[in-house]
Amino acid sequence: MAETIRIENATLPAEGHSVRVSANGTPVAVFLVGGTLYGLDARCTHAGGPLDRGSLAGKEVTCPLHHSVFDVSDGRVVHGPATRPVTAYRVRVEGTTLVLEHD
Numbered sequence: 001m002a003e004t005i006r007i008e009n010a011t012l013p014a015e016g017h018s019v020r021v022s023a024n025g026t027p028v029a030v031f032l033v034g035g036t037l038y039g040l041d042a043r044c045t046h047a048g049g050p051l052d053r054g055s056l057a058g059k060e061v062t063c064p065l066h067h068s069v070f071d072v073s074d075g076r077v078v079h080g081p082a083t084r085p086v087t088a089y090r091v092r093v094e095g096t097t098l099v100l101e102h103d
């Protein structure tokens with residue numbers, strides 16, 4: 001079932017960067033790429049590395065621990081060692097509220 005999380009007064013990332021927010025206790029990395037916001041569970045599915053601290057190249061983020069690469073638009077693994085995708089969130093801004101949704 002789809003879940004919607006609203007975060008009041010959240011700080012938004014600068015273009016090409018990310019911020020970490022808490023979505024009901026789940027850390028989510030929010031990225032801004034080409035003017036579009038994307039959200040991923042911030043915990044790498046390989047060993048929990050912090051994806052919000054990864055390096056971003058286009059829509060691909062590289063985990064800082066063992067360099068798995070994920071597509072920020074859908075959470076899929078571009079290459080391992082991770083084998084499982086991370087949860088992706090649809091992100092939008094309503095006034096001063098950051099809205100995250102995932103299926």
Ligand code: FES
Nearest residue numbers: 044047049063066
């Ligand atoms: S924890 Fe991310 S690649 Fe290992």
